[in-house]
Amino acid sequence: MKTILVVEDDRLLARLVQINLVAEGYDVLIYNDGAKAMAYLSENRPDLILLDMMLSTVSGWDILRYARSNSKLLPVPILAVTALAQKAEEQRTLQEGASRYLVKPFGINQLLNTVAELLDY
Amino acid sequence: MLSNDRNALCVENIYKRFSGNIVLEDVSLCLRQGEVHVLLGVDGSGKSTLVKILAGIVKADAGSVLIDGAPIQLNSPRMAIRSGIGTVFQETSLVPDMTIADNILLNYANNQSRYSPLLINWKRLNETINEIVNLLEVEIDLQQLAKHLSQPQQQIVKIIKALCTRPHIVILDEPTRGLSDVDVGQLFRAIRKLSRSGTSILYISCRPDEIPRVADRVSVIKEGKILGTMSADETNLRSVVEMLVAETSQAMALREADRLRREFVSLVSHELRTPLATIRGYAETVMSRPWSEEIRVECLEAITSGCERLTELVDNLLDISSLEKGILRIEQEAVYLPIIARDVCRTIKSNKRKTPNIRIRFSEHFPTVQADPRRIEQVLHNLIDNAIKYSSPDNIITVTGMVDDKHSRVVITVTDRGVGIPPEHLLRVFERFYRVPSSQLAGIEGSGLGLAICKGIIERHGGQIWAKSVIDQGSAFSFSLPLLVTLVQAAHE
Numbered sequence: 001m002k003t004i005l006v007v008e009d010d011r012l013l014a015r016l017v018q019i020n021l022v023a024e025g026y027d028v029l030i031y032n033d034g035a036k037a038m039a040y041l042s043e044n045r046p047d048l049i050l051l052d053m054m055l056s057t058v059s060g061w062d063i064l065r066y067a068r069s070n071s072k073l074l075p076v077p078i079l080a081v082t083a084l085a086q087k088a089e090e091q092r093t094l095q096e097g098a099s100r101y102l103v104k105p106f107g108i109n110q111l112l113n114t115v116a117e118l119l120d121y
Numbered sequence: 122m123l124s125n126d127r128n129a130l131c132v133e134n135i136y137k138r139f140s141g142n143i144v145l146e147d148v149s150l151c152l153r154q155g156e157v158h159v160l161l162g163v164d165g166s167g168k169s170t171l172v173k174i175l176a177g178i179v180k181a182d183a184g185s186v187l188i189d190g191a192p193i194q195l196n197s198p199r200m201a202i203r204s205g206i207g208t209v210f211q212e213t214s215l216v217p218d219m220t221i222a223d224n225i226l227l228n229y230a231n232n233q234s235r236y237s238p239l240l241i242n243w244k245r246l247n248e249t250i251n252e253i254v255n256l257l258e259v260e261i262d263l264q265q266l267a268k269h270l271s272q273p274q275q276q277i278v279k280i281i282k283a284l285c286t287r288p289h290i291v292i293l294d295e296p297t298r299g300l301s302d303v304d305v306g307q308l309f310r311a312i313r314k315l316s317r318s319g320t321s322i323l324y325i326s327c328r329p330d331e332i333p334r335v336a337d338r339v340s341v342i343k344e345g346k347i348l349g350t351m352s353a354d355e356t357n358l359r360s361v362v363e364m365l366v367a368e369t370s371q372a373m374a375l376r377e378a379d380r381l382r383r384e385f386v387s388l389v390s391h392e393l394r395t396p397l398a399t400i401r402g403y404a405e406t407v408m409s410r411p412w413s414e415e416i417r418v419e420c421l422e423a424i425t426s427g428c429e430r431l432t433e434l435v436d437n438l439l440d441i442s443s444l445e446k447g448i449l450r451i452e453q454e455a456v457y458l459p460i461i462a463r464d465v466c467r468t469i470k471s472n473k474r475k476t477p478n479i480r481i482r483f484s485e486h487f488p489t490v491q492a493d494p495r496r497i498e499q500v501l502h503n504l505i506d507n508a509i510k511y512s513s514p515d516n517i518i519t520v521t522g523m524v525d526d527k528h529s530r531v532v533i534t535v536t537d538r539g540v541g542i543p544p545e546h547l548l549r550v551f552e553r554f555y556r557v558p559s560s561q562l563a564g565i566e567g568s569g570l571g572l573a574i575c576k577g578i579i580e581r582h583g584g585q586i587w588a589k590s591v592i593d594q595g596s597a598f599s600f601s602l603p604l605l606v607t608l609v610q611a612a613h614e
Contacts, residue, residue: 010395012423016402019419023410054391083394105398108405 002119003027005046007037009055020108034058038066045072048118053082068097077118129154129321130290135184137170144170146345157312157322157335162342163365168325172294176208177201207288209279211295217268224267225250225282253284256318257311273304277311294325309335329361392434399427437570444577451581452493459483461494462520465501475514483522490531490602492582500575504535504598512539530601538595547590551576
């Protein structure tokens with residue numbers, strides 16, 4: 001079973017993602033707090049990271065940089081989720097090493113298809 | 122003083138923008154014949170731009186300039202001079218190694234249409250210079266090198282230079298900058314003599330203290346707008362200074378509004394998109410599969426919660442914008458706070474599944490205050506809601522009310538035993554969109570507008586709001602409402 005780490009500080013959105021991913025048969029782990037997610041990543045390697053970029057203390061950017069500078073985590077696809085709709089923001093996120101980019105409010109099919117694509121690689 | 126009501130120069134509805142910034146906005150100003158008219162403003166108020174427009178260096182975007190009642194075109198410095206406007210610029214200086222006579226000639230020659238040394242009527246120029254020197258009663262050796270002149274003498278030579286073109290309007294752009302007080306006296310005498318001879322003078326200044334010494338009339342310019350024109354005898358220096366300062370706070374309000382606009386964009390991105398994502402996501406989810414009853418209820422509850430969050434945000438934005446514009450309506454009624462506190466707690470308890478224990482403690486014989494009950498309810502609701510949000514459900518929240526006789530006010534305090542607020546953030550919690558960054562608070566939603574609105578409402582009531590907090594022990598948010606009105610009422614009874 002594929003493990004997906006969800007880092008999202010909005011509890012309702014984290015739960016939304018969880019309901020849908022679990023129904024698809026994935027193992028889902030949720031962290032509302034960036035620092036705790038980082039601690040998890042230092043010892044574990046999920047199959048995919050779903051990462052909200054706007055976290056309050058340790059930001060999505062910090063986690064993204066950490067994951068991309070760590071050889072063990074380097075191959076793990078990262079799906080960045082953000083409320084920032086600017087094109088520049090998208091480019092920056094992809095340059096920093098995110099595999100794909102979703103803007104809130106995203107559709108459920110869009111989410112599930114993107115996750116499936118990323119895990120197929 | 123020869124000043125009379127005839128206008129030598131009129132500036133009408135001048136507008137000027139530089140790279141999108143409005144520098145002059147609807148500037149109108151009239152210079153009476155023979156008067157010294159001070160245009161007073163701080164640096165950056167647009168006065169130098171007006172000087173440049175009148176000198177034909179900068180073209181206004183809109184508006185007109187009239188001389189003796191007739192509109193003129195000011196497309197070049199030469200046209201300004203021909204129209205009878207002589208300008209003494211702040212930034213120009215004399216050529217140090219040339220004689221004064223040559224310095225004056227340099228300016229004169231530059232501004233003649235077909236300049237050739239042969240075409241200059243030397244005799245007439247010399248007469249003109251002598252006339253001006255006599256008029257201003259200055260003693261200056263024209264054969265002296267400019268570098269040997271004292272600073273006020275240099276200023277006077279700059280004025281003589283400008284006067285050689287026989288202007289009937291002279292613009293002096295901050296001529297006293299860098300001059301000592303004694304030097305200023307010498308310069309002012311020359312200016313007064315010039316005005317007595319019938320020349321109209323627009324004197325640009327940033328110093329209100331110069332008004333009684335030199336001006337007939339004063340116009341105050343601020344942020345590119347003329348705030349008013351008054352006669353120098355009637356001018357109360359303090360009121361002029363207040364005019365300048367008052368407008369500065371308007372400039373601050375503008376900057377603040379700009380900051381708000383920028384924050385609004387990021388707010389729209391985050392605070393609107395997050396509940397939208399909730400609503401869309403759960404709505405699509407509930408329709409996508411034959412879910413269990415439990416999950417379906419969960420989805421519908423999440424949708425409701427997303428809608429509530431959006432509604433709250435819209436309400437908050439409307440409130441903050443009314444507060445901003447000063448149009449938030451505050452009704453004045455006799456309000457008995459213990460009842461409001463009880464009602465608010467009841468509402469909160471009925472809305473939430475799990476709430477901490479809320480204790481209400483008001484001192485005996487609590488007085489009524491004059492306030493808007495709906496707004497005070499909103500403040501209390503917000504403070505209690507925050508106390509619940511930032512502490513665990515098994516905590517105790519206290520709402521206390523006491524009378525502070527010394528300051529004739531009542532003080533209401535909402536205390537929690539929650540996570541507390543670090544001191545460096547405590548002062549900022551009342552700022553719009555400010556949220557304390559902390560991993561403990563991750564997942565607690567809020568737009569960062571609630572406390573800013575509370576502050577606005579309480580201040581509109583003439584009260585104050587403040588917070589105290591100890592990390593991991595809890596926070597206490599207090600607000601005061603003045604008792605003055607009720608005391609006055611009591612005295613009548």
